[in-house]
Amino acid sequence: MSTTTPTAPVPTNKLGLTKQDYVGAKSTLCPGCGHDAITSQIIQAAFEMNLEPHRVAKLSGIGCSSKTPTYFLNQAWGFNSVHGRAAAVCTGVTLANSGLINIIASGDGDSMSIGMGQLVHMIRRNVPVVYIIEDNGVYGLTKGQFSATADVGSTLKHGDVNELPPLDPCTLAMELGCGFVARSFSGNPKQLGVILKAALAYRGTALIDVISPCVTFNNHESSTRSYKNAKDHEMPLQDLGFVPYYDLDEVDIPAGEAREVGLPDGSRLTLRALHEDFDPTDRFAAHKAIFEAHERGEFLTGILHIKTEQKTLHDYMHIMDTSLATLPQAAVKPGPEVLAACMRELM
Amino acid sequence: MLTQPGTSKILEERSFVNDFSIEVATVNGSGSQTANIVLMRTIFQMGVPVTGKNLFPSNIAGLPTWFQIRASHQGYQARKQGVDFMICMNPETAKEDVAKAGPGTVLVYDEPLKLDALRSDLTFCPVPFQKLVSAACPEPKLQKLVKNMVYVGVAAQILGLDMDEVKLAIGKQLGGKQKAIELNQTAVQAGYDWAAAEAPRQDRLRVVRDNKTEGQIIIDGNDACALGAMFAGVTVVAWYPITPSSSAVEALIDYAKVYRKDPVTGKLNVAIIQMEDEIASAGVVVGAGWAGARAMTATSGPGISLMSEFIGLGYFAECPGVFLDVVRMGPSTGLPTRTSQGDTAMCAKASHGDTLHICLYPGNMEECFQFTYQAFDLAERFQTPVFVVSDLDLGMQNWASKPFAYPEAVHDRGKVLDQKALAEIKDWGRYKDPDGDGIPYRTLPGTPGGKGAYFTRGTGHNVYGLYSEKPEDFQYLVDRLKRKFFTAKAFVPKPILSGPGCARGILAYGSSDPAVVEARDILRDEHGKATDYLRVRALPFTDEVIEFIRSHEVVYLVEQNRDAQMAGLLKDFHPELGTRLKPVLHYDSTAIPAQTIVDQINACEQ
Numbered sequence: 001m002s003t004t005t006p007t008a009p010v011p012t013n014k015l016g017l018t019k020q021d022y023v024g025a026k027s028t029l030c031p032g033c034g035h036d037a038i039t040s041q042i043i044q045a046a047f048e049m050n051l052e053p054h055r056v057a058k059l060s061g062i063g064c065s066s067k068t069p070t071y072f073l074n075q076a077w078g079f080n081s082v083h084g085r086a087a088a089v090c091t092g093v094t095l096a097n098s099g100l101i102n103i104i105a106s107g108d109g110d111s112m113s114i115g116m117g118q119l120v121h122m123i124r125r126n127v128p129v130v131y132i133i134e135d136n137g138v139y140g141l142t143k144g145q146f147s148a149t150a151d152v153g154s155t156l157k158h159g160d161v162n163e164l165p166p167l168d169p170c171t172l173a174m175e176l177g178c179g180f181v182a183r184s185f186s187g188n189p190k191q192l193g194v195i196l197k198a199a200l201a202y203r204g205t206a207l208i209d210v211i212s213p214c215v216t217f218n219n220h221e222s223s224t225r226s227y228k229n230a231k232d233h234e235m236p237l238q239d240l241g242f243v244p245y246y247d248l249d250e251v252d253i254p255a256g257e258a259r260e261v262g263l264p265d266g267s268r269l270t271l272r273a274l275h276e277d278f279d280p281t282d283r284f285a286a287h288k289a290i291f292e293a294h295e296r297g298e299f300l301t302g303i304l305h306i307k308t309e310q311k312t313l314h315d316y317m318h319i320m321d322t323s324l325a326t327l328p329q330a331a332v333k334p335g336p337e338v339l340a341a342c343m344r345e346l347m
Numbered sequence: 348m349l350t351q352p353g354t355s356k357i358l359e360e361r362s363f364v365n366d367f368s369i370e371v372a373t374v375n376g377s378g379s380q381t382a383n384i385v386l387m388r389t390i391f392q393m394g395v396p397v398t399g400k401n402l403f404p405s406n407i408a409g410l411p412t413w414f415q416i417r418a419s420h421q422g423y424q425a426r427k428q429g430v431d432f433m434i435c436m437n438p439e440t441a442k443e444d445v446a447k448a449g450p451g452t453v454l455v456y457d458e459p460l461k462l463d464a465l466r467s468d469l470t471f472c473p474v475p476f477q478k479l480v481s482a483a484c485p486e487p488k489l490q491k492l493v494k495n496m497v498y499v500g501v502a503a504q505i506l507g508l509d510m511d512e513v514k515l516a517i518g519k520q521l522g523g524k525q526k527a528i529e530l531n532q533t534a535v536q537a538g539y540d541w542a543a544a545e546a547p548r549q550d551r552l553r554v555v556r557d558n559k560t561e562g563q564i565i566i567d568g569n570d571a572c573a574l575g576a577m578f579a580g581v582t583v584v585a586w587y588p589i590t591p592s593s594s595a596v597e598a599l600i601d602y603a604k605v606y607r608k609d610p611v612t613g614k615l616n617v618a619i620i621q622m623e624d625e626i627a628s629a630g631v632v633v634g635a636g637w638a639g640a641r642a643m644t645a646t647s648g649p650g651i652s653l654m655s656e657f658i659g660l661g662y663f664a665e666c667p668g669v670f671l672d673v674v675r676m677g678p679s680t681g682l683p684t685r686t687s688q689g690d691t692a693m694c695a696k697a698s699h700g701d702t703l704h705i706c707l708y709p710g711n712m713e714e715c716f717q718f719t720y721q722a723f724d725l726a727e728r729f730q731t732p733v734f735v736v737s738d739l740d741l742g743m744q745n746w747a748s749k750p751f752a753y754p755e756a757v758h759d760r761g762k763v764l765d766q767k768a769l770a771e772i773k774d775w776g777r778y779k780d781p782d783g784d785g786i787p788y789r790t791l792p793g794t795p796g797g798k799g800a801y802f803t804r805g806t807g808h809n810v811y812g813l814y815s816e817k818p819e820d821f822q823y824l825v826d827r828l829k830r831k832f833f834t835a836k837a838f839v840p841k842p843i844l845s846g847p848g849c850a851r852g853i854l855a856y857g858s859s860d861p862a863v864v865e866a867r868d869i870l871r872d873e874h875g876k877a878t879d880y881l882r883v884r885a886l887p888f889t890d891e892v893i894e895f896i897r898s899h900e901v902v903y904l905v906e907q908n909r910d911a912q913m914a915g916l917l918k919d920f921h922p923e924l925g926t927r928l929k930p931v932l933h934y935d936s937t938a939i940p941a942q943t944i945v946d947q948i949n950a951c952e953q
Contacts, residue, residue, distance in 0.1 A: 054792075054799075055511050069802075075800045076792075077790075077792035078803065080802070080804040082657060082805060085627070085630045085657070087630075088630025088639075088657075091631050092637070093634040094586065095583045095620065095635055095640065096582065096636075097640075098794055100793055117627075121622070205784060319614055319615045321612075324583065324617070325635075327580075332580030332617070332641075333579070340750060343751060344562055346566050347564050
């Protein structure tokens with residue numbers, strides 16, 4: 001008589017889906033690419049947040065980072081569009097169907113050079129989207145040119161030194177009034193996971209700059225975006241915790257020890273300061289802290305700025321809350337009496 | 348055999364009753380537009396067919412502008428060279444304006460300009476505008492605005508216009524603003540009364556009441572396109588202001604506020620968003636079309652140039668969207684306030700690689716309405732960008748038209764699989780062609796049921812939408828897209844044929860139509876030349892177009908561009924027809940007049 005070892009049941013989320021239901025195609029990026037670590041955390045966060053895959057629109061521009069939507073959420077609709085311009089596509093998607101959850105995977109070249117204009121205006125309109133910049137300081141897909149986020153003094157593999165000052169997507173986003181600005185590091189999956197969940201619970205543009213080393217073109221010793229350099233200079237601001245709205249009753253949040261932020265879907269974000277007390281609701285203080293850290297050669301990670309009560313694109317547009325795309329003809333085609341009235345006006 | 352050109356005989360003593368042109372020379376920003384439209388409307392209300400063309404500068408205030416009104420009892424609507432009644436209000440251009448007037452022209456002008464010293468063969472009517480306007484309007488701030496109304500009154504007296512109709516037109520134009528109406532009526536009356544006593548007598552130019560405009564409307568093409576989009580159920584509009592297309596979206600915004608509000612919530616059921624540039628506007632259209640909206644943008648040539656990358660994506664990834672191009676004079680910034688058909692080639696093939704786009708060419712106001720409406724059906728049926736190629740002459744000028752017929756047909760949302768259809772289907776592939784017409788079946792993001800999600804990309808893909816670098820996958824894809832384009836032949840508006848059936852053909856499209864109609868009459872009546880006429884209304888070219896060219900010895904292809912762009916497209920598809928096509932081209936930035944066509948055809952046959 002043989003005995004069978006009982007296998008542990010595969011964990012499921014509130015929708016009864018397993019984590020496997022949130023994966024995508026196999027990655028074709030270089031082995032060890034930071035972007036793959038980000039993809040893993042997107043899958044984990046989507047699973048934990050019980051996202052209905054069919055309600056997710058995963059959008060991107062062009063570049064290594066923009067390939068990643070293929071690697072997560074197979075059952076979601078994806079659109080790998082044109083270089084730097086996923087923001088406009090996303091704006092169209094969300095106007096057509098406000099019920100979709102939008103995720104943009106972009107890169108530093110895609111967002112901070114060719115797509116800078118669209119990024120800026122997307123933030124200005126507070127388009128609802130989790131906008132992830134997979135930031136490696138280099139153009140990978142064209143084989144290793146500097147991007148606009150490269151640090152002064154960082155070198156390319158063959159020795160060229162970057163002399164131009166870097167652009168920082170986080171301080172830019174704060175300047176523009178973005179209500180959710182975070183930075184993380186692909187080598188810090190725990191922190192990134194919490195930030196992604198909080199971003200998914202947020203309403204409006206949530207911008208996450210993730211330092212994500214390019215193992216092929218920007219991982220050498222004299223690069224400031226190598227794994228080693230990033231590990232040595234990352235300065236996490238907070239120990240982050242995330243309590244989803246459906247778990248609020250079950251989790252006892254210790255009072256007084258951490259800052260708490262309520263998110264629009266009812267979830268709560270807890271931020272326990274690791275160094276000095278950092279107030280993420282004060283964007284000017286955040287600016288200062290980021291600049292000071294930069295002077296020290298460090299980069300701060302965590303929730304840099306959060307402000308939950310903001311008007312979004314849909315408020316500005318004064319449009320119906322439902323999906324406009326699927327309204328029946330009767331709702332969107334005025335009757336003959338309307339045309340007759342318009343004609344009379346013109347006679 | 349073609350007939351030889353006959354000797355041109357110009358009638359010395361033709362009648363000018365209900366058949367003449369007025370030109371008003373003013374400074375832009377002086378409020379003359381209201382006065383000019385009142386003048387035009389009055390003639391229209393008296394039952395005489397009329398068109399108005401505003402030749403305006405790309406400037407806000409202070410530069411010369413001319414408004415041309417053509418009354419034509421025959422109903423000719425093209426721009427006519429030459430002027431019979433001129434109103435000179437602009438000291439800067441007065442000398443030139445006088446110089447270009449033909450002998451016998453009636454010239455109304457501001458007295459201090461002393462234009463009667465310049466020529467002796469015109470009928471001069473110096474008007475003391477300042478004196479009249481001071482009496483009619485005590486408020487100095489408003490005098491500049493109502494000054495123009497005084498010339499309306501003078502013209503009304505000289506041309507025999509009915510003052511009741513003038514007053515009606517003022518009311519219409521000022522839309523219920525009682526104080527403004529009264530002020531303007533007083534100014535018109537002052538001009539009218541002054542002219543009764545002081546203006547020179549003439550009975551050559553006259554408007555006599557007729558009934559040819561009964562039931563008609565006056566509208567511009569941008570307004571007509573806006574109405575077409577509204578009734579087509581447009582749900583997402585993304586735009587960036589650019590002359591001469593802006594008023595199309597602005598009209599749509601105004602209509603939407605009244606007619607596209609959800610009765611329960613009072614919120615709009617159409618999103619109209621002004622983007623940061625044309626690139627972003629096109630991106631919104633592609634994204635919204637992908638997500639299932641009826642999406643559009645309105646722009647002009649420079650905008651299409653910027654949008655081209657997204658247009659290529661829409662074509663290749665198969666996302667529906669309507670692109671209204673109100674063409675202005677290019678290249679580059681060109682002349683933003685002047686008309687052209689210079690985007691014909693660009694719209695047909697916008698973006699890099701092999702692309703072919705469905706284009707609709709409205710030739711009048713009803714077609715601006717119908718074709719914009721139909722463009723949404725075509726875009727969704729063919730899952731591709733569709734162009735409505737209008738131009739400044741259609742889009743911004745005032746045209747008399749029959750009222751538009753209500754489009755009864757049900758919106759064609761194309762091949763979209765919903766949850767139920769997806770549940771039944773086996774082995775669906777986003778880019779498969781199960782019907783053999785080149786048109787695949789699509790699904791919309793957000794469709795529940797766990798089936799139908801796919802990945803859209805501007806990179807090479809196989810029939811399942813998966814990235815592919817296989818040569819056979821790529822070639823299959825672009826060949827299918829071409830097949831799909833030609834399937835549209837059965838769906839686009841067919842050309843319109845008129846003519847007795849002779850060896851000489853004329854082919855034209857868009858806003859050249861009124862000039863061709865008139866030119867054919869002149870060729871027949873004054874030169875003894877019969878012509879057949881085919882008006883092309885869409886790309887892909889339908890078989891009728893090709894058959895027309897084949898069955899005529901020579902076909903004059905009338906276009907308002909330098910390079911005979913439509914001829915180029917015809918030769919692309921049918922190189923063998925090239926030798927029959929003779930270009931008749933007009934590209935000086937004004938709307939094409941009939942005489943240009945007559946002269947070029949005569950020159951060809953000399």
